[in-house]
Amino acid sequence: MGTNKGRTRKAFIVAILFIITFLAFGPAAFAEDLLQKAVIINEGCLRCHAAQGLNANFDGKTVSLYVDKAKYEVSMHGTMPCTYCHTNISDYPHTGALKGKELVAQVNGECRRCHKDIVADYNKSIHGQVNSAEGRQNAYCSDCHGIHNIYKKEVPEATINHNQVPHTCGNCHEEVFEQYDLDFHAKSVLLGGKEAASCVSCHGSHNILGPGEKESMVSPENTPKTCAKCHLFPLENMAKGKMHYSLEPTGDGAVSFWVLICFSWLVIGCITFVLVCILLELRRKWSDANKPDSH
Amino acid sequence: MADVNAGFPQNKTVYQRWNIHHRLVHFGIYAPFIVCALTGLPIKFHHKAWAQALASFFGGGDGLLFWHLFAGTLIFLTCIYHLGYSLLYAVKYRHNLTIPMLPWSKGTWTALKQYFAYQLGKSDEHPKFGRYQWKEMFDYWAVFWGMFMIGGSGLLMWFPEFTFQYFPKWFVDAYRWAHSDEAVLAVVFIFTWHFYNVHFQPDFFPMSWVWWDGKIDLETMKLEHGLELEMISEQQQEMPGRGTIISSGRNFPGSG
Structure with missing residues (x-):
């Protein structure tokens, strides 16, 4: 039997060892648990949705419900359960399933649960404004970032990769893409260059504003500064005339x-x-x- | 070293048409020109599959531009070399200077008329060309014009910080179209006209070796530069470096 003092010391050491063990393996075990959960859930979903021919008929339109398993699993969200974004699906048959516009709106609404830091910029941007004609935001997260194929921008296939950005923006901005395509910046970027400007280099990404607004990176006041990000010093002539022109x-x-x-x-x-x-x-x-x- | 010409006839008269400076300038234009064409065409036709393949060979859009500028700089240096050489030559022979490359130099117009009459079958008299045929003048002044169109616009595009102090954007845009269209013209022109004249035409195939050793034999000289041959015979050795006669020259092209 040790003294009172000795017992305290022993308890202290045991406590320290316990804490170290917990800190070393606890989070990993917890993550493992989440990962395991995701694997189990996704296995269930992909049992049907990994089949290429999986279609559904919504309002007379045939819609593919196929998800590319290989691509999804290496995507940014590949280790997360499907239900993390598809929150209203928990049973089979899917009683709460949304379709079309509602589905897109719902899933895009879920992004801000984790990506809180982007929300403020996005809400102010032109893409975050509600388009009254279409009854939805001008651009959803998924319009630029993709859906089951979201990668870091360093990945060549990513929709937000430097060399893919013009195509991504061009999905909606067709005319501007054709005009940009004439430009040397475009040629360099589309040939795999990393130094020349893509759309977002000049227009910004989440904070993108219309050209009429003063704070816009491409407003007449800010254009020289924006060019000077690459071109050494701002010059007045850089803001004169149209950047994108048609032949x-x-x-x-x-x-x-x-x-x-x-x-x-x-x-x-x-x-x-x-x-x-x-x-x-x-x-x-x-x-x-x-x-x-x-x- | 064994004489590579052993067994070849050694009694041919050969003229030294181009000296080392002429040949260096030709090399300094054509080698970077090929690089410029290989790196520039993918930029103009960037959607084509071959353009993407060439671009990745040169290291993507950035590598493409690097080698394009590198080769362009070499062409600039060659042009400065040529202008400097020409200036020194003009100063050295200032008392008795003729510039045969000028379109109004002696015999050009007559030879041009003779050329078309001969080629159209109206006359059997072979055209007597001076030191430079109208074709060669065409090629030479095309490079001069090209240096302003392509080189000038190239510099403006290379240094936008300078350019935009003095020029508006529409000017640079338009000049860039001139750059690439003139370049396409140059490439097509060289690979049809120039290649026909010095490679594919039956008298020269596989090529005229003047660019390599600067030498041209008497028969070719008579056909291609008849007037110059007459002038050389009249005032032999008066202007060294131009058509100096070398007797018992070697005719094997690699030995020059």
Whole structure:
């Protein structure tokens, strides 16, 4: 039997050991538990939803209910249970299942449960405003980030990867994509460049505002500063004229359009001329070679 | 080392058409030109599969631009070298200077008329060209024009911080279209016209070796530069570096 003091010390040591053991293995075990739960739940869901032909008929439209298991499992949310976002589904057959617009709205509403830090910026942005014609936000999280294929932006397949961003934005902004596509920035980005500007480099992402607003990164006041993120120092001329232009005989791209027309005819003219010369020379050589007295 | 020409006839008259400076300038233009074309065409036609493949070979969009600028810089250096050489040459021979590359130099117009009459079958008299044929002038001044169109716009695009102090965006946009369209013209022009003239035309196939050793034999000289040959015979050795006659020259191209 030790003294009172010795017993206290022993209890202290045991407590420390217990805490260390708990801290070392507890969270991992807890996470393991969640992971295990996700595996079990997702196995259940994917038993049907991993089948490529799984379709449903909603209001006369055939909708695919297929989820690419391999892609989902390596996505950012791949270790989370399906029901984490599809909160209203807990039974089979799915009594609470939503479809179409309601489904998209519901799932996108769930993002902010975890991604609280984005909410303030997004709500202020042009994409976060409710579009009265469509009765929904201008762009949901999933419109840019994807659904079951959400990856970090470093992953080449990610919709928000630097080289994929123009295509992602172009899903809605078709005309601007075509205009951006003429630009050198676009060419570099679409050929796999990392240094040139994609859409979000100039327009921002979650905090994106309409060009009419003063705080917008591409408002006339802020454009030179935005360009200077890459181009050393801000210049007034950077804000003058349209960044995105169409190749049309009138408007912002008029000069480029006519330069293109002139050069096209220059190419056609020059090459036709030299091809005619080559043919003339070959014809002369041919007829000379066929003359009986030659060589 | 064994003489590579052993067994070959050694009594051919050969003219030194191009000196080492001419040849270096030709090399300094054509080698980077090929790199510029290989790295520039994917930028113009960036949606094509071959463009993506070439881009990944050069290291994506950024690598493509690096090598494009690298090669472009070499072309600039070559042009400066050429202009400097030409200037020194002009100063050295200032008392008796003729510049045969100028389109109005002696015999150009006559030879041009003779050329078309001959090729159209209207005359059997072979055109007598001076030191440079109209084709070669065409090629040479095309590079000059190209340096302003492609090189000039290239510099403006390379240094936007400078450019946007003086030029509006529409100007640079339009100049960029000129850059790539002129470049396509240059590529198509070189690989049809120039390649026909020095590679594919039956007299020269597989190629005229002037670019390599600067030498041209008497028969070719008579056909391609008849007027120059006459002038050389009249005032032999007066202007060294131009058509200096080398007797008993070697005719094996690799030995120059």
